Amino acid sequence: MAPLDDEPELRAGLARAGQSHLLRFWPQLEPAERAALAESLRALGAEELGAHCRRAAQAYAREQEQEPGGHPEGLAGGLQPVQPEFFGSVARSEPATLERWEEEGLRQISQGKVAVLLLAGGQGTRLGVPYPKGMYDVGLPSRKTLYQLQAERIRRVAQLAGEKFGTSCKLPWYIMTSEFTLGPTEAFFRDHDYFHLAKSDVVLFEQRMLPAVTFDGKAILDGKGKLAMAPDGNGGLYRALADNKILEDMERRGIRYIHVYCVDNILVKMADPVFVGFCVSKGADCGAKVVEKAYPTEPVGVVCSVDGVYQVVEYSEIPSEVAEMRNPDGRLTYSAGNICNHFFTLDFLQTVAEKFEPQLKSHLAIKKVPFVDEVGNRVNPLKPNGIKLEKFVFDVFQFSKNFVAFEVLREEEFSPLKNADPASKDTPTTARRSLLSQHYRWAQKAGARFMDSQGHPIPEIQSLSGDEEPPAVCEISPLVSYFGEDLEQYLNAKEVQSPLLLDESQAEALRQA
Incomplete structure (x- = not known):
């Protein structure tokens, strides 16, 4: 001391x-x-x-x-959507093109040039649990947590890359934690034997903490002898990479490309070979995976260009007449919704950490911050009383020399877990439904015929709405299928009873049946 x-x-x-x-x-x-x-x-x-x-x-x-509802002066005039030559799309690309990108991504993974980096420093206050979000169980039949689902996707995509190119490959997993999440996350991985990943390929590191501040500029005491601290936002990544010598570790391993994502998306494709392959094929140093906005005023940041510089513009900063603009095909002009899912080259991250990180601006977050009053009693405020300054991971887009965006289908790749039930969206219920609906579609496409407990056929539903439960319960282990591939050998023309938990042993039993 x-x-x-x-x-x-x-x-x-x-x-x-x-x-x-x-x-x-x-x-x-x-x-x-x-x-x-x-x-x-x-x-x-x-x-x-x-x-x-x-x-x-x-x-x-x-x-x-600032006036309520006001917009930054001159923003609309300098706003441009991502240009077509820098924009890719799953829905609007030919199957052969998608296959070419996927093969390129798998090639890079097979050569050990790809790593995944998880942003997991947040406290998950809105979810209402006292542990990191990655440890959350949304109620799947398997009871798997977000961490386990992600670990198994890493194992499977590395296996696919190795099989395709005849190699034994490693796919390192870097996990940025905070003072709040490091200890529990370390213990969780240790207790679960790192989900059968090599311990040396799971690298945990910690982001900085910053004091919470009152509206008149005083640091807040959380206890009589303890400051109220908070992580410095997911944009604290770049300082943390330097502080913890993570970039040197990546260079030593031969990593060239890094897939960065947030912990709370239950549908995230770890090291997505299609996304990685698209970015590599375009020679990108920085890329953003996006989803098409559902409607003009959807509260999601938009990836676009402002005065020639790519960035994420908050939905509240875009004038309504601009947000409602449409292209000749009827799609929203400013449709690229940010989902905190990014591609970076190692060279780009090194340049940001060495040169640009101090230029990143801090964003204001008004929060309810517990504090001790004048006589030392701890108070849980009923309304916001403090300021937390955060940096955002996407604020480095402006430094990119070759930025690209890649649009994916929301129902296949984005369902975040942010709120506790019974909120209306982004809850354990909606996350669970999203995954089970996806797996039902995969099984249906592979030729499965679902039966109820009485042996009666369950009528198929070809198109599920977002708030509709699938007619049959089907969960497919990531170790069996990363993104719906190779399921026909287990399910084609097979009668299977709902609920179906298709893990490795069940898959083998069905294959031999």
């Missing part, structure tokens, strides 16, 4: 930073508590702490001055 003989210096630094209140309860603290508080304050640095608090208060003041 750090010595406390420099307490006067600590007090003087905080006074200069306008943060003397942080030592308000110093006389009441035990020696170990004093040492821990002093260490955290020294790690932040009084000058940097003061600057951080001023930035937060200034950002809040600017936001308060």
Whole structure:
């Protein structure tokens, strides 16, 4: 522990930073508590702490001055959709083209040039659980968690690449955690034997934490001797890559391409070979996977160009007349909805970390932050009382020299888990339904005939609406099929009873039947 003989210096630094209140309860603290508080304050640095608090208060003041519903001046005039030559689409591409991209992606995976990077530092407050989102079980028949589903997809896509090109390949998995999620995530992976991935290929690292700040620029105390801290947003990735020497590790392994995604999407395709192959074929240094916006005012950021620079523009910043513009084919002009699913080259990430990271702007998040009051009682506020500054992972698009976007089908690749039931969307119920509906479609396409518990045929439904449960329950292990491939050998013309859990042993039994 750090010595406390420099307490006067600590007090003087905080006074200069306008943060003397942080030592308000110093006389009441035990020696170990004093040492821990002093260490955290020294790690932040009084000058940097003061600057951080001023930035937060200034950002809040600017936001308060903006007119409700206002849009950044001149934005509409400089707005352009992603140009066709930099835009790919699953739905609008020929099967042969998709196969070519997939083969290129599998080739890169087989050569050990691809890694996946998971953003898992958030607390999942809206989901209402005290553990990382990746450990959440949405209620599938298998009871698999998000972490397990993702680990098994990694194993399967590496297997597919190895089989196609006759190699034994590794697909490293980097997981960015935070102070809140690192310990539980480490223990979870250890307790589950890393889901049969090599321990050396699962690399956990931690992003920075920043103090939460009051509206008038004071750092908030979470306890008498503890600051209220929060992860610095998913855009904290670039600082964390440098701080933890992750880029050096990637270079040592021969990694050239990195697929980055958020933990909460139950349908995410790990190291998606079609997406990777598309980006590599286009010579991209940076790419975004997107879904078509469902309607003009859907609350999702839009990937587009502003004055020639690619970025994600928040839906609230786009004037309604622009959001409602349509192309001759009837599609929305600004339709590329951001889903936090990205491709980067290692060279690009190295350049960002070394050169551009300090230029990333901080975004304001107004939150309810628990705090201790003047007499030391801990308070859980009923309304927002604090500011958290965050950086966004997509804010590096502006530095790309060859940016591309790749549109995928929402029902096949995007169903986030953000809210607790019984919210209307992005809940355990909607995530579970999305996965089971997808697997029902796969089984149906492979020729399965579902029967109920009495042996009666279950009528097929060719097209499910988003809020409709599939007529039969079918879960397919990622170890059996990564994205619906090779299922005919198990299911074609087979009568199977609902619920069906098609794991490796069940698949083998059906194959031999």
